Amino acid sequence: MAAVDWTRAHRLAHTLKGTSRTLGAAALGDLAAALEAAAREARPEAVGEALEAIVGEIRRIAVGVERLDEFAEWAGGSAP
Numbered sequence: 001m002a003a004v005d006w007t008r009a010h011r012l013a014h015t016l017k018g019t020s021r022t023l024g025a026a027a028l029g030d031l032a033a034a035l036e037a038a039a040r041e042a043r044p045e046a047v048g049e050a051l052e053a054i055v056g057e058i059r060r061i062a063v064g065v066e067r068l069d070e071f072a073e074w075a076g077g078s079a080p
Helices: 004-022 027-042 044-074
Strands: none
Touching: 004 027, 004 044, 027 044
16 A cells, blocks of 8 residues: 555645635535544544535535536526
């Protein structure tokens, strides 16, 4: 099994946190903050739990985006 690069994991989680919050996805940003803390503290179990929660939140966001696309089609336009 490959060694975990905790510094890189922490940096990626930090980037996800900032990007999420910039886009207004506060819940995703909060989950990314938990991932960031888990990576900073090198806690694999907590990282796994945070990643599961993040995937669920991204799926929830994706459903919302699909609904916007459907609305745009219904309204006679198209989503960008």
